[in-house]
Amino acid sequence: MSEAVAATGGVARAADAPAREVPAPPDPVLRDWINGYWSDFLDDLTDWLRIPSVSADPARAADVRRSAEWLADHLRGIGFPTAEVWDCPGGPEAGLPAVFAEWPSADPGAPTVLVYGHHDVQPADAATDPWDTDPFEPVRRHGRLYARGAADDKGQVFLHSLGVRVHLAATGRTAPAVNLKLLIEGEEESGSPHFADLVREHAERLACDVVIVSDTGMWSEDTPTVCTGMRGLAGFQVDLYGPxxxxxxxxxxxxxxxPATEAARLVAALHDEDRRVTLPGFYDGVVPLDETERELFARLPFDEERWLATAHSTAALGESGHTTLExxxxxxxxxxxxIWAGYTGEGSKTIVPASAHVKLSFRLVAGQRPELLEESLRDWVNGRLPAGIRAEVVAHGYTRPCLTPLDHPALASLRRAMGRAFGREILLTREGGSGPAADLRDVLGAPVLFMGISVPSDGWHSVNEKVELDLLRRGVEASAYLWADLAEHWTSREGR
Amino acid sequence: MSEAVAATGGVARAADAPAREVPAPPDPVLRDWINGYWSDFLDDLTDWLRIPSVSADPARAADVRRSAEWLADHLRGIGFPTAEVWDCPGGPEAGLPAVFAEWPSADPGAPTVLVYGHHDVQPADAATDPWDTDPFEPVRRHGRLYARGAADDKGQVFLHSLGVRVHLAATGRTAPAVNLKLLIEGEEESGSPHFADLVREHAERLACDVVIVSDTGMWSEDTPTVCTGMRGLAGFQVDLYGPxxxxxxxxxxxxxxxPATEAARLVAALHDEDRRVTLPGFYDGVVPLDETERELFARLPFDEERWLATAHSTAALGESGHTTLExxxxxxxxxxxxIWAGYTGEGSKTIVPASAHVKLSFRLVAGQRPELLEESLRDWVNGRLPAGIRAEVVAHGYTRPCLTPLDHPALASLRRAMGRAFGREILLTREGGSGPAADLRDVLGAPVLFMGISVPSDGWHSVNEKVELDLLRRGVEASAYLWADLAEHWTSREGR
Structure with missing residues (x-):
């Protein structure tokens, strides 16, 4: 056994494994500018976080609008030539407003970047949830800022407002090196019901070379990462009717x-003994994991025991031949x-139930086409039922998977910019969940990158949501580096 | 192919197939006595049916007691030397009372018969259920008597009160030919929670050679039958815990x-492709269907399409190699x-549920021991679960199966007595459901016979419950014949 093999725990490294990248040193001038702005930046963010822009609560609709107007005012105040509140298609009564802002570059051929985030927040109620402090009265404590929306997503949106200012200050520019557009949604925490329509309606103004989604997270403060994909999602309800x-x-x-027995037989048959999904054609087109990505995944300090604790589970189980992260x-x-059928109360009731119902969801990866899944599922269900059981399969809609092209120059820029801010090589992750990013990709025809400046302990959708102030500062720095790096390494003509 | 084979539709009759029995002619004297008593009998039954003895409704507890006292008074009035109201073990506050009555024979060596029935009834509310008339205001119409309890079970209990009177009148006796005991329960419609204890407490006074259960039904008025068995029942809840x-x-x-997937896999694995139960040892000891009984079942005018309509189902499905009746x-x-787990509301919720729950029940036949089932199920469940899923199996108690010995002389007497009353050969059936009859058999050590004077259209537990007056009259006649036939063909010494 060679020394090299021994050093990696007996796992031989492939000869063409990606070299570890050494980040460029930080820009001390830029850091000085951040320090100068920092106190005002936090005060402004605090003001914005005080607005309870809870999109799920109809009583908060005026607050969501106030939040949008606050942001548009702020962006105009720091120099964005354009910052508008956009109503949903259908008007102000149809849904909650987004914010669009644009700051064109003075450089011909500069790439156009669209930053996506959202200004609405999850519900939070200090009276009923065990928050230590009022979720809408931000508190700074032990290097953290606690408030609903601090991490998801106002903090991550807001870091770009300081990012662009220090980018200008440090480079002596009056306009950013890229054409910068922001689209900050107001209904993300309510399932983005009008988002695809909004993007289609404004597709010309939103046209861009790349989308930066600022609404995910990273591995940890010690292991900063870039997410390269989110899974798609397709939900169904299967209703079986018997007597x-x-x-x-x-x-x-x-x-x-x-019907309860038949529902169980369907669910049981959905996976084989290797826990692979048995639906015919399910894996057709699935893009296999790239060797580079697999290698970068394997370098993450993944501790399965700790991961199981976050999953509130005591054992892992899944598709044979793949690691938990895969x-x-x-x-x-x-x-x-x-799943539900028949009697569910205390004691026993000796019935054969009239019906049984199953809610199924499928997570999808690049290459899978959710529109084919519905027919496949319906045929499979109907083909497995005995006479006397009738099925209805209701589709609950789908979200497409989204994968950043690994060879895209903007991904290299993002990893360099973040690496410089964090002083570390940026590894890759993906996200198991699903989001509306694919709508942006599909309507605008631009690749999507995920720049997540948040860590798992930030308490998204939970109590005591917070942002680490040091992380936020590095996010500002990364944002500032990114616009310069993108302009330097990539022009619109090349990228498109 | 012989003529005989052709005549039975190609199915060869076994050489020892039971000969069709020709019933004895009716006793015109006895019928005259029934006619004489008939009007008073119906008036008395009507009075009893007016008492809303709903055991499930705590507010009706006094009515259940009044019903017991009414019956005891009545039985004393027609000549029973003993008729007592028995409180539950634990006293009047612990449960609802039964009636015990006894009329010893004057003949030495006469067999002792215990008739079982119940005087409590299912709930019925004219204000909320679509009854045509008040369920507790009996109405005679078109040869039927409509009231809650008319068939289940006051009518079937009461026919014995006239049966014994006409038995005495027609035979000139002052005491019945058998030692007659009645045990009329007051909690049957509430699951007989104290019945086994009651029988154990009074086992000496209830001692008998045979039990006649008067609380089932027959095939139809045109095809009178005797039921020879009820299935046992064991209920369980299986709780699976994951995250x-x-x-x-x-x-x-x-x-x-x-856990929902694992629950489905368990349920699916409970039957094989032949729809046989896969629990190890499940079929151990199962008494196979007797050839005589199978032949008598096959002679029933069973119409699967009509049966499916009563099952509100469109197709039959079950254990391979057996007919629907079997x-x-x-x-x-x-x-x-x-079965239930996870999210069961509108739309979708993308969770892995923390737990899943299944209610299972097993119907058992003679030879199966329900006390073995719990351990078998627990082992089977635990043996099939992956790491990370924990199971709890909670037993909901059981009812033993009960099968009349087909060669018992009392069964021959019952078939002769009913055959004479109905003017037809009495075929055999069984009952798929379960009842407390096995408690009587096990505690008293006496075989149980089922004398069901009711037809499927009688509306048990449903609206517009009724009894056919002609059927009731034939039941009275059969009861009267039965005591004489039993005494003639069987003595206690022989039978025991």
Whole structure:
């Protein structure tokens, strides 16, 4: 056994494994500018976080609008020539407003970047949830800023407002090195019901070379990462109907089909013994994990025991031949989110239930086409049921998977900019969840990058949400480096 | 092919197939006595049916007691030397009272018969259920008597009160030919929670050679039958626990076990492709269907399409190699009565649920021991679960199966007595459901016979419950014949 093999725990490194990258040193001038702005920046963010822009609560609709107007005012105040509040298609009554802002570059051929984020927040109620402090009265403590929206997503949106200012100050520019556009949604925490329509309606003004999604996270402060993909999602409800009403299991049981049994047989048949999904064609087109990405995943300091603790689980289980990280990031899955049939109260009730219901969702990866899944599922269900059981399959809509092209020059820029801000090589991750990023990609025809300046402990959707102030500062720095790096290494003509 | 084979549709009759029996002619004297008593009998039954003895409704406890006292008074009035109201073990506050009555024979060596029935009834509310008339204001119409309890079970209990009177009148006796005991329960419609204890407490006074259960039904008025068995029942809840709380299916799904999936896999594995139950040892000891009984079942005018309509089902499905009647009467089954896990509301919620729950019940036939089932199920469940899923199996108690010995002389007496009353050969059936009859058999050590004077259209537990007056009259006649026939063909010494 060679020394090299021994040093990697017996796992031989491929000869063409990516070299570890050494980040460029930080720009002390730029850091000085950040320090100068820092106190005002935090005060402004605090003001914005005080606005309870809870999109799920109809009583907060005026607050969501106030939040949008606050942001547009702020962006105009720091120099954006354009900053507008955009109503949903259908008008102010149809949904909650987004903010669009634009700051063109003075350089011909500069690439155009669209930053996506959202200004609405999850519900939070100090009276009923165990927050240590009021979620809408931001508090700075131990190097953190606690407030609903501090990490998801106002903090991550706001870092770009300081990022562009220090980018200008440090480079002596009056306009950014890239054509900078911001689209800050107001309904993300409510499922983005009008987002695709909004993007289609404004597709010309949103035209760009690359989308930077600022609404994800990174591995940890010690291991900064860039996410290269989110899985897609397709949800279904399968309803099985047997007897016209619940019937006596003594008089009829064992002689007519039971829809609860048939529902269980369907769910059980959805995975084989290797826990692979059995739907015909399910894996067709799945883009396999790139060797580079697989190698970068393997370098993450993944501790399965700790991960299981965050999953509130005591054992891992999934598709054979893949690691846990591969299973949640790069492999498609089928999951039962709910099942119900018959009697569910105390004690027993001896019936054959009239119906059974299953909620299924599929996570999808690049190469899978969610529109094909519905027909495949319907055929599979109907082909497995005995006479006497009728099925209805209802689709709950889908979100497409989204994968950043690994060879795109903007991804290299993002890794360099973040590496410089964090003083470390930026590894790659993916995100197991799903988001509306693919709508941007599909409507605008631009690749999507994920710049997540947040760590798992930030408490998204939970109590005591916070942002680490040091992380936020590095995010500002990375944002500033990014616009210069993109302009230096990539022009619109080359990129497109 | 012989003529005989052709005549039976190609199915060869076994050489020892039971000969069709010609019933004895009716006793015109006895019928005259019935006619004489008939009007008073119906008036008395009507009075009793007016008492809303709903055992499930705590507000009706006094009515259940009044019903017991009414019956005891009545039985004393017609000549029973003993008729007592028995409180539950634990006293009048612990449960609802039964009635015990006894009329010893004057003949030495006469067999002792215990008739079982119940005087409590199912709930019925004219204000909320679509009854045509008040369920507790009996109405005679078109040869039927409509009232809650008319068939289940006051009518069937009461026919014995006239049966013994006309038996005495027609035979000139002052005491019945058998030692007659009645035990009329007051909690049957509430699951007989104290019945086994009651029987054990009074086992000496209830001692008998045979039990006649008067609380089932027959095939139809045109095809009178005797039921020879009821299935047993064992109910369980299986609770599966996975993650400590519902977790995000995007972040964790596909990489940790999902308790809903595992519950479905268990339920699916409970039957094989032949729809036989796969629990190890499940079929051990199962008494196969007797050839005589199978032949008598086959002679029933069973119409599967009509049966499916009563099952509100469109197709039959069950254990391979058995007919529908065999499946529901003579074969054990496993049935899912309920299943639930995760999200069951509108739309979708992308979670891996923390737990999943299944309600299972097993119908058992003679030879199966329900006390073995719990351990078998627990072992089977635990043996099939992956690491990360924990199971709890909770037993909901059981009812033993009960099968009349087909060669018992009392069964021959019952078939002769009923055959004479109905003017037809009495075929055999069984009952797919379960009842407390096995408690009587096990505690008293006496075989149990089922004398069901009711037809499927009588509306048990449903609206517009009724009894056919002609059927009731034939039941009275059969009861009267039965005591004489039993005494003539069987003495206690022989029978025991």
């Amino acid at each position: 016209g009403q619940d019937i006596h299991s003594g008089s009829f049981g064992g002689a007519v089909p039971n 299973r949640i990031w790069a492999r498609p899955t089928a999951e039962v989110n709910g | 400590g709380q519902d977790i995000h299916s995007g972040s964790f799904g596909g990489a940790v076990p999902n 499946r529901i009467w003579a074969r054990p089954t496993a049935e899912v009565n309920g």
